Structures are given as structure tokens and as C-alpha cells.
Amino acid sequence: MKRYLILTATLLMLAHPSFAANQFVRCVQEQLVAMGQDPGPIDGSLGKRTRAALAKAINGHPDLETLPRMSNTYAVTWCRKLGQHSSDLLKFYPSETKAVINADEPNLEKNEALMQSAFLGVELEKVRDWYYRAHNVRLASRVDLAASSSGKRVAARVRKMQAQGGHAKVPTKNVLARCKQSEIAAYADQNFIVVCFQNEKTFDFAWTEKIKVRLGYTLAHEYFHSIQFEYAAAKQLIVYRKGQKPPRSKVRPSWMVEGSADYMANLYITDTYKRFITPDRIFEYGNKHDQTLNKIARTDSLRDPTDYEVSFLAVHLLGERYGVDALLKYWENIGLGMTHKASFEDAFNMTLDAYEKKFEILRKDKDAAFAFAAGFG
Numbered sequence: 412m413k414r415y416l417i418l419t420a421t422l423l424m425l426a427h428p429s430f431a432a433n434q435f436v437r438c439v440q441e442q443l444v445a446m447g448q449d450p451g452p453i454d455g456s457l458g459k460r461t462r463a464a465l466a467k468a469i470n471g472h473p474d475l476e477t478l479p480r481m482s483n484t485y486a487v488t489w490c491r492k493l494g495q496h497s498s499d500l501l502k503f504y505p506s507e508t509k510a511v512i513n514a515d516e517p518n519l520e521k522n523e524a525l526m527q528s529a530f531l532g533v534e535l536e537k538v539r540d541w542y543y544r545a546h547n548v549r550l551a552s553r554v555d556l557a558a559s560s561s562g563k564r565v566a567a568r569v570r571k572m573q574a575q576g577g578h579a580k581v582p583t584k585n586v587l588a589r590c591k592q593s594e595i596a597a598y599a600d601q602n603f604i605v606v607c608f609q610n611e612k613t614f615d616f617a618w619t620e621k622i623k624v625r626l627g628y629t630l631a632h633e634y635f636h637s638i639q640f641e642y643a644a645a646k647q648l649i650v651y652r653k654g655q656k657p658p659r660s661k662v663r664p665s666w667m668v669e670g671s672a673d674y675m676a677n678l679y680i681t682d683t684y685k686r687f688i689t690p691d692r693i694f695e696y697g698n699k700h701d702q703t704l705n706k707i708a709r710t711d712s713l714r715d716p717t718d719y720e721v722s723f724l725a726v727h728l729l730g731e732r733y734g735v736d737a738l739l740k741y742w743e744n745i746g747l748g749m750t751h752k753a754s755f756e757d758a759f760n761m762t763l764d765a766y767e768k769k770f771e772i773l774r775k776d777k778d779a780a781f782a783f784a785a786g787f788g
């Protein structure tokens with residue numbers, strides 16, 4: 412009996428994420444070796460030697476000395492910031508390995524199936540490149556993609572990616588539900604994007620031509636969630652006891668999460684396809700509904716499509732006024748240890764509460780809203 416208990420405890424320890432190798436700790440260890448330090452074995456596990464080597468390496472570099480204390484949570488920030496500090500260290504980013512595109516349809520002709528994976532891979536790459544070229548975003552983390560026109564198949568793919576480790580557990584029934592909602596449904600996890608097409612499709616050239624703007628919008632939206640997860644240092648699994656309420660995500664409030672993903676997606680299709688949702692449309696949709704930002708913020712994810720429309724308008728006005736850099740700063744500040752409220756004030760020069768109140772006035776008055784977006788008022 413005793414032996415059985417010990418065995419179980421050992422297995423539990425191995426399954427516990429904080430005991431597992433952390434890919435960003437490994438990245439930092441490799442970067443330290445390249446900097447001439449000795450972090451101990453390159454094993455993705457954070458110990459005394461890695462900490463000591465890091466302390467030596469950053470000594471005299473003010474941009475690094477002010478980063479949050481190295482931990483499994485902040486390893487992603489360290490890995491990215493060391494790469495920004497010295498371009499020799501970029502090659503250790505996990506994002507330098509090829510993204511997994513898990514999208515082959517078994518029931519298709521071979522060349523069609525290949526075309527689908529290749530097409531999705533190219534579209535994801537375009538999004539990633541755009542974030543870098545247009546907004547200087549270069550993630551340390553790799554973003555994989557699972558897609559299918561069958562809900563069951565995409566759920567199986569998600570399970571497989573989860574089993575490969577490092578991925579958060581996603582109840583696959585949520586994935587299945589999303590597949591039925593619209594022509595393209597998508598969802599982003601800490602490490603991957605899931606895309607569902609509503610019906611079985613013929614993956615031919617005509618289809619890719621028809622779908623590419625919507626797909627681009629969708630991928631740019633979901634990729635921005637990956638940016639939020641990384642910038643806010645929220646890549647690690649949140650661990651909590653069974654029966655306990657899960658702690659709130661650092662990636663919040665929910666209207667900022669979804670509104671900024673839509674705002675960036677709209678910029679992406681503007682630049683890439685010269686197609687976009689006009690400010691008038693964004694305003695019309697956003698002021699139709701009466702949910703306040705504060706009410707939306709109380710949930711960790713948006714349930715209603717109208718919540719997205721209100722959120723999009725709220726961030727559209729902020730983005731136009733303060734620019735994409737301010738939006739990015741909001742997420743990045745959180746990954747540097749700031750609370751989301753302090754970060755909001757730092758990025759947008761007003762408190763979160765003040766904007767949530769101001770937005771209620773702006774959304775009822777189009778001239779005032781557009782004037783605010785243009786930098787007045």
C-alpha cells in the first residue's frame with residue numbers, strides 16, 4: 412500500500428507543470444551559454460546555477476536589471492528581452508523552430524489536403540510577418556495551428572497537441588461548440604490557434620480566394636491573443652486545486668482582450684487586402700447594445716457576439732487616439748510585473764475606471780467619439 416502511494420505521488424509530481432521542463436527557461440539557459448555564462452545543465456528547469464549565471468550576465472545592463480525576478484512565469488519575458496538586448500540571442504527563441512500546422516484532411520485527395528495545410532501555413536506566416544514588419548512584434552514563443560472542417564477532427568487534434576506537452580488543457584467540447592457557430596470559428600490557447608470551418612469544404616483555389624480575407628482577419632485576431640499571452644507573461648498553466656475557483660487571468664479585462672484583437676485584425680486586412688471594417692460600421696455596431704465595459708469586464712471571456720462589437724468600438728477609439736504602440740505597451744507592462752490597472756494608466760494616461768465611464772458618453776455621441784479618436788477632448 413505504501414509503495415503504491417509513493418508511486419502515485421511521484422507520477423503526480425511529474426505531471427505537475429512546475430516540475431516539467433519550461434521551454435523559456437531552456438531558452439534563457441541557452442542564451443546564457445552564448446553570453447559566456449555557466450547556467451548548469453540545459454534542462455529547462457530553473458535552479459540556483461541558472462539564477463546565478465543570469466545575475467552575472469545582466470550586471471551593468473539597466474534594460475535587463477529592471478526586469479521582474481526570473482521565474483517559471485517570467486522566463487518568457489526574459490527569453491524575449493535577452494533576444495531584444497542582443498540579436499545573437501534571438502536564435503534561441505522557441506519561435507525559431509518551425510510551427511506545427513495540423514490541418515490535413517484525411518478524406519481529401521492528396522494534393523487538396525496538402526494545399527489546405529500549405530495554405531493555412533502560408534496565411535499564418537503572413538500574419539506573423541506583418542506583426543513584425545508593421546509593429547515590431549517578434550514573439551519568443553511558437554504559435555502552432557490546428558484546423559479542420561470537422562469538429563470531431565479538430566477536437567482530436569487539440570487533444571493530440573495537449574498530449575505533446577506544454578499546452579493548457581482545453582475542454583474539447585468547447586472547441587466542438589465553436590465549430591458550429593459560423594463559417595470560420597477560431598480560438599487561441601497559450602500555445603496554439605484552433606480554426607474550424609463550418610462545413611466540409613473543397614479546398615481548391617476558388618475556396619482559398621473566397622475565404623482568405625476572413626481567414627486573415629481570424630488568424631490576425633487569434634495571433635494577437637498569442638501576443639497577449641506572451642507579453643503579459645501568461646504562458647504558464649494556471650495551477651489551482653480541484654473545487655477551487657481558478658485565479659483570474661492576467662490577460663484582462665475581457666473587453667481589452669477581444670477589442671484589441673479585433674482592432675489589430677482590422678489593421679491587418681487593411682494593410683494586406685485593402686479591405687476593412689469602416690469606423691462608421693464599428694461605431695454603429697458598438698453603440699447598438701447597452702452592455703457597459705465594466706459589465707463585460709466581469710467575465711473572463713465574452714459570451715455574446717454583441718460583447719465583441721462593444722469591445723471593438725472601445726479599443727478602436729483608444730487605438731486610433733494612442734496608437735498600436737500604446738496597446739502593445741498595455742500588454743507588455745503586465746509582463747513586466749505591473750497590475751493591469753497601473754498598466755492601463757501608464758499606456759493611456761487615464762485610469763481604467765475613467766475610460767470605462769468616458770466610453771459610455773462617447774458611444775452615444777458619434778462626433779464626440781470620432782473627436783476623441785482624433786486626439787481631441
Ligand SMILES: [Zn+2]
Nearest residue numbers: 632636669672
Ligand atoms: Zn478572441
